[in-house]
Amino acid sequence: MNGRRRIAIVVGTRPEAVKLAPVVQELNRRSWAEPVLVATGQHGEVVRDTLSCFGLCAQVELTAPPGADSVTELTAGLLSGLGERLRAPAAHAVVVQGDTASALAGAMAGFYSSIPVVHVEAGLRSGDLRNPFPEEANRRMIAEVSDLHLAPTRAARRNLVAEGVAAGRILVTGNTVIDAVVAASRRPPAAGDPLLHRIGNSAPLVLVTAHRRENWGAPIRRIGRAVASLSHQYPEVTFVVAAHMNPLVRTAIEESLHDRPNVHLPGPIPYDAFARLLARSVLAITDSGGIQEEAAAFGIPVLVTRDNTERTEGIDSGLARLVGTQESEIVAAAEKEFVREGALSGTANGPYPRRNPYGDGRAARRCAAACGWLFGHSPRPSDIPGER
Structure with missing residues (x-):
């Protein structure tokens, strides 16, 4: 010993x-x-x-x-x-x-x-x-x-x-996720990263995930349709749908999104690449608890596609909004973020606090x-x- x-x-x-x-x-x-x-x-x-x-x-x-x-x-x-x-x-x-x-x-x-x-x-x-x-x-x-x-x-x-x-x-x-995501976002990307090459650096970026068990089936399909609708309305915005490992979950959200030129469906994304994408996003749409916290590290607004959340600090600070899984509610909430002054030009400061509640x-x-x-x-x- x-x-x-x-x-x-x-x-x-x-x-x-x-x-x-x-x-x-x-x-x-x-x-x-x-x-x-x-x-x-x-x-x-x-x-x-x-x-x-x-x-x-x-x-x-x-x-x-x-x-x-x-x-x-x-x-x-x-x-x-x-x-x-x-x-x-x-x-x-x-x-x-x-x-x-x-x-x-x-x-x-x-x-x-x-x-x-x-x-x-x-x-x-x-x-x-x-x-x-x-x-x-x-x-x-x-x-x-x-x-x-x-x-x-x-x-x-x-x-x-x-x-x-x-x-x-x-x-x-x-x-501890704040420690992790900030460190990962600062790592240089691998040379020739195909995802970063496809996405580029100019377009406003929205990161989307969906995987919660209580959202399996119809709710995740509605989330996918909401993203499809937004991609039609905002062709200047790039949407990255970070797929879950479960093929049934992945298929449910992706079935409405194929063939959309401004929607990328890369499959599971390595964590350091994910952190870099999140850091340059203008909005996250997710049912993930962790992403509610990770987005706060960069002051990024989050639409939470759930009926409640245990991450109440993000809601209280104004960084996150509960929007549920109805297609019309998700679209309306995203539109509100996009019309925020400068949100799609990358110059918005927004009404969000600089201090991270997490x-x-x-x-x-x-x-x-x-x-x-x-x-x-x-x-x-x-x-x-x-x-x-």
């Missing part, structure tokens, strides 16, 4: 890889820490590719359980695999992020093995147990077994306190320091300053 603390970092999906990569980088700088990246296989190869954007790779790779399309089978299989990996060799703590099946399985495996659980991005709540499904239930269950809650905002902290979590076990860190880009440093405090290696770090 070398005296270092072995910390299992559980990563199953691309958003987890993005948000935990800066935490792993910070833990690698701590002499007391031995971070071990555990990839659950939930998103397979895309997690490897995303980690590689940050110069990381998983030391432990599990195979996605059979029946992964079923939430029940996926979660049960992940729990079994992770339980074994956390025990041999024994981890001193397990770090999970957010609200995925991998995060829930990692937290439960740690709890069952009497290993302290650290929850990054703790305390997000929509108030509706079935929306988003199953993430809202996952995050509440993770909170019940976590020893240290790393809340991205004070609103998230208030949610946890309201549920009876002891205030002394909560630290407000900011969101953090200052130092969240990963606070998360690593909090782990040090958990083990008695450093004093308790301070909450993010100036956040309301």
Whole structure:
């Protein structure tokens, strides 16, 4: 035993890889820490590719359980695999992020093995147990077994306190995705990047994603039709639809968008390329929670194609608007953004705040320091300053 603390970092999906990569980088700088990246296989190869954007790779790779399309089978299989990996060799703590099946399985495996659980991005709540499904239930269950809650905002902290979590076990860190997206956006593109070559640098850019389980089927088709309508109305605007890995989800949104000259359907986009595209966008249309936060790093307005959101800070700041999934509502909301003075010329400042409600880009440093405090290696770090 070398005296270092072995910390299992559980990563199953691309958003987890993005948000935990800066935490792993910070833990690698701590002499007391031995971070071990555990990839659950939930998103397979895309997690490897995303980690590689940050110069990381998983030391432990599990195979996605059979029946992964079923939430029940996926979660049960992940729990079994992770339980074994956390025990041999024994981890001193397990770090999970957010609200995925991998995060829930990692937290439960740690709890069952009497290993302290650290929850990054703790305390997000929509108030509706079935929306988003199953993430809202996952995050509440993770909170019940976590020893240290790393809340991205004070609103998230208030949610946890309201549920009876002891205030002394909560630290407000900011969101690690801000650390990740800003760093990734500053990386130079690969020479001859075909996507950047097709898009060019002159046209105003709108980035579109859709993948939420509760939007599968008709809602995602309506989102696709809304983008098709906007592409007809605004031929000077370039629309990039960043496709989901699930072919059924991808087909549903793309079926209305083929043969539109100003719509690009590139398939899954590497994270660093995605970050560069987002940084130069004038608008994002998405049902993704992570993109609501990432867009805020660049002051980009977001139309949230959901009926509610746990990222209330973006709504409160004016950066994000809930528009649902009705085609007419999405089109009307986008039109309102486009008529904003200068929005399509790239010169708009807009009514948006300069301060990012999701953090200052130092969240990963606070998360690593909090782990040090958990083990008695450093004093308790301070909450993010100036956040309301």
